[in-house]
Amino acid sequence: MTVARTLQPRGGRRLWIGYIGSVLLILMLGLLQTSVFPSFAIVGIRPALVLMASITLATISDDARAMYWGFAGGLLIDLLSTTPLGVNALLFTLLVYIVGGQGRRFDRVNPVFPVLAGAAATVLYYPAVILALQLLEFDIDWGRQVWDRLPRAVAVNAGATMLLYPLVRRVEQWTNPHSSARFLGRSVGGFPG
Secondary structure, three states: OHHHHOOOOOOOHHHHHHHHHHHHHHHHHHHOOOOOOHOEEEEOEEEEEEEEHHHHHHHHHHHHHHHHHHHHHHHHHHHHOOOOOOOHHHHHHHHHOOOOOHHHOOOOOOOOHHHHHHHHHHHHHHHHHHHOOOOOOOOOOOOHHHHHHHHHHHHHHHHHHHHHHHHHHHHHHHHHOOOOOOEEEEEEOOOOO
16 A cells, blocks of 8 residues: 555656646657758747747756756657667757756746746757757857847747746746655655655
């Protein structure tokens, strides 16, 4: 009886629905990013929806879920696009750690910081992905691919982050494993074990 109870996650059915919802969200965003937006780019830019969702989660969450979103979403983008396998998985994970993780000390109901973090991630992502592709011996025109497109990409991805914020916030609430008040990693009113 205790083994079955310890294997069941806190939050029960709602938590599992949240996990399924987060997987479906990443799949949907990945498909939109790689299938729809190449044909319907916004001012010539495809929004990095998966990266912006992962950065948003990292700024409003206190755990490692955003790292999982970044890695899995980046891998999905690599599989669905012509980018060599692992480039986006590595870059998304690093950017979530570097940029998104800095927002964990800020107000979680304020969408301003996720938008700023998304803009910062875009500024770092575009040159990094172009550099990675150039190191893999792709012929790259830096002036056209980075410097001409970067300001528009920052604006498009900041807008995408504003639109994704309520959705990511809802999924974060569904998958939040902390159902009680916590202090230094322990539940209030209970003993570990």
